Amino acid sequence: xxxxxxxxxxxxxxxxxxxxxxxxxKNLPKIMVGSLATGVVFTAFLLATxxxxxxxxxxxxxxxxxxxxDQLQINASFQIxxxxxxxxxxxxxxxxxxxxxxxxxxxxxxxxxxFFTYLNLFIFSMLLLVLGSNYFVLFFGWEGVGMCSYLxxxxxxxxxxxxxxxxxxxxxxxxxxxxxxxGLLLALFMLLGQFNxxxxxxxxxxxxxxxxxxxxxxxxxxxxxFIAATGKSAQIPLFTWLPDAMAGPTPVSALIHAATMVxxxxxxxxxxxxxxxxxxxxxxxxxxxxLATxxxAAFMALRQNDIKKVLAYSTVSQLGLMFVALGFGAYxxxxxxxxxxxxxxxxLFLGSGSVIHGMHEEQDIRKMGGLAKLMPVTxxxxxxxxxxxxxxxxLSGFFSKDExxxxxxxxxxxxxxxxxxxxxxxAIYMFRLYFLTFHGAxxxxxxxxxxxxxxxxxxxxxLVLLAVLSVFGGxxxxxxxxxxxxxxxxxxxxxxxxxxxxxxxxxxxxxNTSIGLMLFASAVAIGVMIWAYLNYAKRxxxxxxxxxxSGWERLSAQKLYVDEIYHAAFVKPLLALSDFIGxxxxxxxxxxxxxxxxxxxxxxxxxxxxxxxxxxxxxLFWMIFGLITFIAYYIxxxxxxx
Amino acid sequence: MQTASSIGTxxxxxLFVSFALFTIGAIGAMTRKNMIVLLMCIELxxxxxxxxxxTFSTYYGNGDxxxxxxFTMVVAAAEAxxxxxxxxxxxxxxxxxxxxxxNQLKN
Amino acid sequence: MSLQIISIIxxxxxxxxxxxxxxxxxxxxxxxxxxxxxFFITSMYIMMNAQFLAIVNMIVYAGAIMVLFLFVLMLLNxxxxxEPMNTKGAQLAAFIAGGSLFLVLITALKDTLILGQTYRQxxxxxxxxxxxxxxxxxxxxxxxxxxxxxxxxxxxxxxxxAKREKQIIE
Numbered sequence: 001x002x003x004x005x006x007x008x009x010x011x012x013x014x015x016x017x018x019x020x021x022x023x024x025x026k027n028l029p030k031i032m033v034g035s036l037a038t039g040v041v042f043t044a045f046l047l048a049t050x051x052x053x054x055x056x057x058x059x060x061x062x063x064x065x066x067x068x069x070d071q072l073q074i075n076a077s078f079q080i081x082x083x084x085x086x087x088x089x090x091x092x093x094x095x096x097x098x099x100x101x102x103x104x105x106x107x108x109x110x111x112x113x114x115f116f117t118y119l120n121l122f123i124f125s126m127l128l129l130v131l132g133s134n135y136f137v138l139f140f141g142w143e144g145v146g147m148c149s150y151l152x153x154x155x156x157x158x159x160x161x162x163x164x165x166x167x168x169x170x171x172x173x174x175x176x177x178x179x180x181x182x183g184l185l186l187a188l189f190m191l192l193g194q195f196n197x198x199x200x201x202x203x204x205x206x207x208x209x210x211x212x213x214x215x216x217x218x219x220x221x222x223x224x225x226f227i228a229a230t231g232k233s234a235q236i237p238l239f240t241w242l243p244d245a246m247a248g249p250t251p252v253s254a255l256i257h258a259a260t261m262v263x264x265x266x267x268x269x270x271x272x273x274x275x276x277x278x279x280x281x282x283x284x285x286x287x288x289x290x291l292a293t294x295x296x297a298a299f300m301a302l303r304q305n306d307i308k309k310v311l312a313y314s315t316v317s318q319l320g321l322m323f324v325a326l327g328f329g330a331y332x333x334x335x336x337x338x339x340x341x342x343x344x345x346x347x348l349f350l351g352s353g354s355v356i357h358g359m360h361e362e363q364d365i366r367k368m369g370g371l372a373k374l375m376p377v378t379x380x381x382x383x384x385x386x387x388x389x390x391x392x393x394x395l396s397g398f399f400s401k402d403e404x405x406x407x408x409x410x411x412x413x414x415x416x417x418x419x420x421x422x423x424x425x426x427a428i429y430m431f432r433l434y435f436l437t438f439h440g441a442x443x444x445x446x447x448x449x450x451x452x453x454x455x456x457x458x459x460x461x462x463l464v465l466l467a468v469l470s471v472f473g474g475x476x477x478x479x480x481x482x483x484x485x486x487x488x489x490x491x492x493x494x495x496x497x498x499x500x501x502x503x504x505x506x507x508x509x510x511x512n513t514s515i516g517l518m519l520f521a522s523a524v525a526i527g528v529m530i531w532a533y534l535n536y537a538k539r540x541x542x543x544x545x546x547x548x549x550s551g552w553e554r555l556s557a558q559k560l561y562v563d564e565i566y567h568a569a570f571v572k573p574l575l576a577l578s579d580f581i582g583x584x585x586x587x588x589x590x591x592x593x594x595x596x597x598x599x600x601x602x603x604x605x606x607x608x609x610x611x612x613x614x615x616x617x618x619x620l621f622w623m624i625f626g627l628i629t630f631i632a633y634y635i636x637x638x639x640x641x642x
Numbered sequence: 643m644q645t646a647s648s649i650g651t652x653x654x655x656x657l658f659v660s661f662a663l664f665t666i667g668a669i670g671a672m673t674r675k676n677m678i679v680l681l682m683c684i685e686l687x688x689x690x691x692x693x694x695x696x697t698f699s700t701y702y703g704n705g706d707x708x709x710x711x712x713f714t715m716v717v718a719a720a721e722a723x724x725x726x727x728x729x730x731x732x733x734x735x736x737x738x739x740x741x742x743x744x745n746q747l748k749n
Numbered sequence: 750m751s752l753q754i755i756s757i758i759x760x761x762x763x764x765x766x767x768x769x770x771x772x773x774x775x776x777x778x779x780x781x782x783x784x785x786x787x788f789f790i791t792s793m794y795i796m797m798n799a800q801f802l803a804i805v806n807m808i809v810y811a812g813a814i815m816v817l818f819l820f821v822l823m824l825l826n827x828x829x830x831x832e833p834m835n836t837k838g839a840q841l842a843a844f845i846a847g848g849s850l851f852l853v854l855i856t857a858l859k860d861t862l863i864l865g866q867t868y869r870q871x872x873x874x875x876x877x878x879x880x881x882x883x884x885x886x887x888x889x890x891x892x893x894x895x896x897x898x899x900x901x902x903x904x905x906x907x908x909x910x911a912k913r914e915k916q917i918i919e
Contacts, residue, residue: 678818
């Protein structure tokens with residue numbers, strides 16, 4: 001099949017699933033709804049693999065013109081190149097696994113069809129985002145995923161106990177995303193003003209031809225793009241929505257907030273690499289924001305007690321890591337980490353979903369324990385996910401993190417130190433989570449223990465598949481030390497067919513430094529694993545109750561009070577302002593003011609009314625008076641005032 | 643028959659008379675309460691204006707002003723007629739020709 | 750010189766009788782004084798050699814209109830003594846307004862060309878019937894025709910207004 005038809009079909013299928021499930025889903029049997037939704041996404045994945053195998057340079061597929069003037073043309077057109085196809089593979093591949101998982105997870109839910117409708121819409125929007133050939137289609141998809149995120153986070157808005165919390169979380173996510181979107185809009189306008197087009201290829205060509213572009217314009221454009229990425233990819237200061245977004249169902253957290261939507265910011269940056277290369281100052285900002293995010297988020301995860309919250313802060317921290325890589329200009333390295341992170345974070349989230357399902361909606365790890373025997377498959381896959389994210393050697397996470405640390409070591413020693421601390425903390429909190437959940441005695445009470453069961457096949461199959469990917473995912477981009485021939489496959493794949501990336505060369509350290517780096521990282525990871533085993537499994541340390549927390553632990557558990565700070569600094573003044581405007585300006589000034597005006601007119605009308613006395617003599621008097629004034633005016637005008 | 647000294651009448655005197663007549667008519671219209679006397683004062687004012695027009699026509703040697711006077715008289719005649727019939731009707735309604743009784747248009 | 754004295758006397762007498770029109774207490778007397786005022790105004794017209802207008806003034810105003818006034822007064826028996834005057838304040842306002850009007854009108858004559866102008870009767874021939882007739886039937890003939898319509902309207906209005914209600918119904 002021709003490539004453009006493949007692409008259009010790829011886009012149309014999730015949209016079709018959305019339409020059918022949305023319109024008729026209520027009346028269809030559940031199995032059909034779920035199979036249809038999963039089927040369209042899986043078919044899209046297969047189509048994407050055909051595109052992947054036949055990939056040859058960059059191809060534009062033009063659909064129709066949106067705006068068509070002489071000076072300005074914006075098209076609905078799509079781009080098939082290495083970057084977009086790879087992102088499509090991740091989205092549809094992991095997406096179909098999560099759809100499969102949801103068939104089992106959400107089977108008891110009333111809004112079953114609604115859930116799959118939103119999921120398909122999300123897939124469609126995300127595909128628009130990554131497949132667009134210009135910033136406009138990207139923006140369309142950007143907004144679409146933001147909306148779907150809102151819909152899905154506040155999915156259980158009717159819940160008796162937590163309905164309000166869910167809705168507020170959805171609203172928070174939407175608003176924070178919106179703040180970032182301002183950046184994207186600004187960047188769009190600036191790009192239009194500078195280049196008169198929004199197409200990636202055209203802008204890239206213009207940038208390459210005109211090497212004397214002003215640094216100032218580039219700085220603002222890239223800064224605005226980075227602000228947009230901050231909103232979507234949960235960097236400081238716009239990250240507090242992501243932990244709150246855990247109020248949504250677990251498949252949503254897995255798909256949107258681990259694997260796909262939050263990587264939109266990274267995608268945007270990689271897509272605009274030729275712009276960022278001209279703005280080194282923005283890259284420095286990205287670097288330091290990423291460093292701060294990864295460090296602080298890891299700190300906050302150390303003492304969280306909700307299984308999903310730990311994973312949420314872990315996501316924020318890992319995203320920070322990706323931005324550190326982007327800050328060094330190592331775009332392919334960042335994308336490699338995006339890929340491996342998608343694998344193991346989706347695995348971890350789905351695993352936690354399985355745990356929550358088995359524990360009958362209990363999410364507090366202080367009430368778990370000893371689940372290793374009760375839920376074997378979940379336990380094993382979760383262990384693999386934990387080891388991957390901590391950087392245990394030869395799993396996928398090890399390779400991607402190692403690349404980033406190599407970049408840091410080469411460019412900026414301070415960054416390297418910070419990264420080491422962050423990686424250590426990552427390993428600590430992940431193993432803490434693992435051991436408290438799966439080892440030791442069950443702490444949730446006997447009644448619950450008898451009901452805990454392993455999840456069904458629809459849930460465990462995706463877990464196993466993702467575990468396999470997490471183990472072998474590192475093969476994509478092996479370091480050049482071993483396997484000289486097959487090394488850095490991902491780097492080559494991406495840079496040969498993505499505009500701008502062929503110019504960028506990642507740093508490769510020499511042999512000794514590389515070995516030393518890898519050994520050090522492995523030592524840290526394995527060391528933490530052993531410490532955690534000794535601490536939690538052997539010694540039986542438990543998560544402390546809230547009252548017993550020490551100073552720094554309280555800071556961590558309370559998320560460094562960031563939410564409270566935001567509330568005091570932004571929300572309260574805004575509410576006070578709107579209160580003021582509502583009560584004072586609206587009621588007193590405007591309403592009373594208009595009433596006063598009307599009253600004034602009424603009064604003056606009453607006064608004027610008395611002039612009509614009804615007596616002829618007074619009328620005559622005023623006529624004569626007017627006549628006198630008239631004549632006097634003309635006399636004065638003609639004689640005195642020349 | 644002409645002598646060196648001014649033997650003609652001075653025209654500005656007629657103008658003064660006209661102004662004074664007009665003023666007297668105006669004061670009368672504002673002061674009197676009998677409707678018929680009111681109408682007569684209005685006729686007085688009209689005549690004052692006629693006098694002034696004739697004076698100016700004499701000064702400029704132009705006959706147009708006298709034609710204007712002619713038409714003014716025509717209109718005054720028609721207006722007096724109609725005014726008087728209105729007074730008759732008003733008298734029938736309120737049995738009085740006091741102008742201050744007819745103030746229903748007040749306020 | 751004698752003409753001037755004559756005109757001054759005539760002017761003062763006009764003003765005196767006009768004052769009596771306004772001030773007299775019986776309405777019939779006001780009518781008589783108004784007729785006298787018309788006589789004197791006519792005499793001033795004659796002094797300015799506006800012959801046609803003088804005659805028309807007498808016939809129309811003093812002859813027709815004043816007779817009409819008298820008829821109405823007599824018919825409706827309105828010859829009562831005057832009702833009480835307006836309040837002193839209203840009278841004062843009327844006098845002040847009138848006085849100011851007079852002043853302003855006089856001031857309007859300042860620096861105009863007509864002041865001090867005299868004329869000699871023999872040189873003025875525009876007031877004659879022949880000349881006025883010429884003007885009336887050439888330049889202003891349309892207005893002349895339109896006045897006939899005006900008269901018809903006035904006649905119809907007057908008759909309709911003065912008819913008694915019962916007669917109309919029957």
